[in-house]
Amino acid sequence: xxxPAITQTPIHELLAGRWSGRAxxxxxxxxxxxxxxxxxxxxxxxxxxxxxxxxxxxxxxxENADAWQRAFECLVPGNQAWVQDAAVxxxxxxxxxxxxxxxxxxxxxxxxxxxxxxxxxxAEALGLMAHQMGGFDADKARVxxxxxxxxxxxxxxxxxxxADPATFSAEVRERENTPRQRRALGELFFAGAWGKPVI
Numbered sequence: 764x765x766x767p768a769i770t771q772t773p774i775h776e777l778l779a780g781r782w783s784g785r786a787x788x789x790x791x792x793x794x795x796x797x798x799x800x801x802x803x804x805x806x807x808x809x810x811x812x813x814x815x816x817x818x819x820x821x822x823x824x825x826e827n828a829d830a831w832q833r834a835f836e837c838l839v840p841g842n843q844a845w846v847q848d849a850a851v852x853x854x855x856x857x858x859x860x861x862x863x864x865x866x867x868x869x870x871x872x873x874x875x876x877x878x879x880x881x882x883x884x885x886a887e888a889l890g891l892m893a894h895q896m897g898g899f900d901a902d903k904a905r906v907x908x909x910x911x912x913x914x915x916x917x918x919x920x921x922x923x924x925x926a927d928p929a930t931f932s933a934e935v936r937e938r939e940n941t942p943r944q945r946r947a948l949g950e951l952f953f954a955g956a957w958g959k960p961v962i
Contacts, residue, residue, distance in 0.1 A: 764928045768943055771962075781887040782943060783837030783894040786935050787923035789848035792825040797889055798851060801922065810874035816858035817875040823851050833907050838919065839898040845935075846896075849921035854904055855879055856914040875917055882920065893923045921944045 764786070798821060810816060822830040834852040835843060846852070857875035861868045879895060882941045886893035901916035910916065931939060949960025 764862075764869045764925050764938060766939070766943060768945070772950055777884055777887055778872065781884055782958070784925055784939060785845040785894060786926040786928075786931055786939050787845070787848035787850070787892065787921070788930075789925045791850070791924040793823065793827065793850040793922060793924070795823070795892060797891065798823055798922075799921075800889060801882045801885050801893075801909075803892075805878040805882040808874065808878035808881045810877070811868065811870040812861065812863060814858075814861055814863065814868065814871075815872070815878075816862075816871035817878040818858065818914060819857045819878075820854040820856075820910070821851065822853065834919065835906070837899045837904040837907060838896065839900070842896050842898045846894075846921045847922065848926070850923040851921070853882075853920040854908055854910075855917045855920060856910055857917050859913050859915055872915060872917060877918065879918060886922055890924070891922055894921045895919075896921065926959055 764784065765780060766784070767776070768774070770779060790933070802819065802821070805817065805819065806815070808817070816913070820834070822834040824831040827832065831852055834854060835846060837854075838846055855875060857871040859868060860866065860872055884892040896919045899919050904910070904919070905916055905930045928939070948962045952961040953959050954961040
């Protein structure tokens, strides 16, 4: 299913096509090669000092069903309802300290977000769908995956093949067909001074 953004001016089709769908094909696995491609895209995100503060725990159902299930159990019930068909779950964390000097890295979360977005765009390029989630128990995830305290728990990402729209239930069809919306450019971007719309 394609659901391109309706933009005020044209943007690259990869960016316009990326969206956070929830309808996954439970019968299609994501290959190891595809997972490595997603991670390679994340690896090449920009970061302060080139520090690469992101650390991802990868739980691929067809390679490690136990790890996938443990990640799934960290999600809130509302997310579990649709994530159950996703092939891969990733726990995304950010190192709060620089590796080169152990000083606090106030840009770690920003940089980790860039890595996560790279992964989501690569998923789109591969014909996969990635959905980032805040609805999970971060404390449980930390314990479940033995994440050291210095790493901030950021998000979980579900990845898989999008389901065929013909298989959607009425509830899923309504949810997936809801129009995508964004605030106007002028509400978000300012020209030379705060509050002065760029367009």
